[in-house]
Every structure is written in C-alpha cells, then in structure tokens.
Amino acid sequence: DQQVKQNSPSLSVQEGRISILNCDYTNSMFDYFLWYKKYPAEGPTFLISISSIKDKNEDGRFTVFLNKSAKHLSLHIVPSQPGDSAVYFCAAHNDYKLSFGAGTTVTVRA
Amino acid sequence: DAGITQSPRYKITETGRQVTLMCHQTWSHSYMFWYRQDLGHGLRLIYYSAAADITDKGEVPDGYVVSRSKTENFPLTLESATRSQTSVYFCASSGTETYEQYFGPGTRLTVT
Numbered sequence: 001d002q003q004v005k006q007n008s009p010s011l012s013v014q015e016g017r018i019s020i021l022n023c024d025y026t027n028s029m030f031d032y033f034l035w036y037k038k039y040p041a042e043g044p045t046f047l048i049s050i051s052s053i054k055d056k057n058e059d060g061r062f063t064v065f066l067n068k069s070a071k072h073l074s075l076h077i078v079p080s081q082p083g084d085s086a087v088y089f090c091a092a093h094n095d096y097k098l099s100f101g102a103g104t105t106v107t108v109r110a
Numbered sequence: 111d112a113g114i115t116q117s118p119r120y121k122i123t124e125t126g127r128q129v130t131l132m133c134h135q136t137w138s139h140s141y142m143f144w145y146r147q148d149l150g151h152g153l154r155l156i157y158y159s160a161a162a163d164i165t166d167k168g169e170v171p172d173g174y175v176v177s178r179s180k181t182e183n184f185p186l187t188l189e190s191a192t193r194s195q196t197s198v199y200f201c202a203s204s205g206t207e208t209y210e211q212y213f214g215p216g217t218r219l220t221v222t
Contacts, residue, residue, distance in 0.1 A: 006152075032209045043114075043200055043213030044153070089152055093209045096141055096160070097168070100153040 003027045004092050006101035014109050019077040021104050023090030026071065030092035030099075035064060035075050038087045038103070047088070048075070080108045112136050116201050116214040124222055129188045131217050133201030141204045142184040143211060144168075144176065146197040153200065159184055191221045 005024045013019045021035075031052045036044035050057040050064045050073070057064050063076045077084055085108045090101040114135040123129050135142065140161050145153040155168030157176040165176050173195060175187045184203075188195055198218050202211040 004152075034210065036213075041216070043202075043215050045213070046210045049209065091153075096204070096206075097143075097155060097158060098153075098209075098211055099155075100145075102150055102152040 002102075003030075004090055004099045004101040006090055006104050008104050009102070010105045010107070012107045012109060013080050015082060016079045019075075019080045019084065019106055019108070021075040021077075021088050021090070021106070023073045023075075023101055024071060025073075025092050025099075027092065027094065027099070028071075029094045032093035033064070033066060033073050034091045034093065034098065035062075036089040036091060036100075038089065044089055077106075080106075082108050082110065084108050114201060114203055114212055114214040116199075116217050118217060119215065120218050122220045122222060123191050125191060125193060127191050129191050129219065131186045131188075131199055131201075131219070133184045133186070133214060135182055135184075135201075135203040135212075137203060137205070137212075138181060139203035139205050139212075140181070141206070141211075142178065143202040143204075144174070144184070144186045145200045145202065146170065147200060147216075148197050156186065156199075188219075191219075193221050195219065196221045 034049040035047040038044040066073045087103045091098040117132045143158045144156040159165045159178040201214040204211040
C-alpha cells in the first residue's frame with residue numbers, strides 16, 4: 001500500500017516556463033517532506049524540504065507548498081531550465097525512515 | 111573519498127547465486143538504508159540500520175540479509191538470487207540531526 005503517490009509519471013515543459021510537480025500522501029504521521037532529483041545512472045540528490053508545521057519553503061528557483069488538510073504537496077520550478085530534466089521523487093519522513101513516491105520524469109524543451 | 115560509495119556498480123549473476131552489495135560511508139552517520147528502485151514503484155526500503163549491530167526490516171525485506179558490524183559499512187546480501195531481484199539498488203545514510211538522506215551512486219543488478 002503506497003503511502004506517497006505521484007500520479008503524473010511525466011511532465012514536459014518549455015524552457016523558461018513553470019514546472020509544477022504534485023504529490024499526495026495518506027499517513028498523518030509524516031512530519032517532514034522532501035524532494036529529490038535523480039539523473040540517469042546517479043543516486044538521488046536532495047533538492048528541498050518542508051516541515052509539516054509550515055506551508056511553504058523557497059530556495060532559489062524551487063518552492064515547495066504543503067497543504068496538510070488535503071495531504072498534498074507540490075514543487076514549483078521557476079523558470080525551468082534544461083538542466084532540470086530529471087526524475088523527481090517526493091518523499092515523506094516518519095521515525096527516521098523515508099517513504100517515496102514513484103517519481104515524475106520532467107523534460108524541459110528548448 | 112568522502113561521501114557514500116557502493117560496489118560493484120554493475121553486477122550480473124545467475125539465479126540461485128549468493129550476491130553481496132557493498133556500501134561504505136565516511137560521514138559517521140548513524141543511520142544507513144538500502145533501497146531498490148523499480149519502474150512504477152519509486153524507491154522501496156529493504157532494510158535499515160540505526161547503529162552498528164542494530165538492523166530492522168523495511169517494506170520489502172524478503173530474500174535479503176544485512177549486517178552492520180562497523181558504523182561505516184552496511185552490506186546487503188541476496189542469499190539466493192531470483193529474477194525478481196533484478197533492480198537498481200541504492201544505499202543511503204543520514205545523521206540523527208537531519209531528515210535528509212544522502213544516496214550512493216547505485217548498483218545495477220541483473221539476475222539471469
């Protein structure tokens with residue numbers, strides 16, 4: 001039973017436009033949420049995170065929004081750049097363990 | 111080298127063989143984790159360890175064995191490999207003061 005879901009397997013966006021990635025979760029015990037970025041043949045790398053007591057966290061071009069009542073979070077990338085083409089994983093933390101979504105493949109078109 | 115390393119990076123083995131995947135981290139992180147990545151499933155936790163000699167099962171532990179005699183090493187053993195264990199395996203580590211996990215480069219395992 002997957003507790004973290006990313007319902008869009010892929011996203012294509014034009015360079016310079018906004019990329020919006022979505023993630024839903026079911027476990028109310030999750031207290032921290034993270035986004036990871038993964039290039040082919042490499043391990044995932046941490047991108048940005050948010051505590052469950054906040055609703056927004058921003059880091060440069062990346063902003064994560066959390067709607068706790070809806071058990072939904074999203075990652076906004078503005079503006080999208082060619083180097084952003086990768087797989088993005090949403091992860092949720094509880095008791096030192098992370099539960100991951102299936103990932104969304106982002107392709108940034110020139 | 112500083113960080114987290116995995117070996118081998120690629121491995122092909124036959125059904126029924128025993129295989130050990132190695133993971134080494136230089137940060138002295140307390141926590142270490144093994145995940146497998148499969149299409150449509152994302153990353154699924156196999157086993158994790160909170161400290162040396164303390165290990166626990168994750169979401170998909172069947173067919174795998176782990177040990178942690180030293181803080182920096184966390185090997186994963188497939189006792190009798192099956193085709194369903196063909197996957198990409200990632201090791202990760204984290205400290206006790208942060209929720210972020212830091213991942214190794216992965217091992218691509220093919221069981222024929």
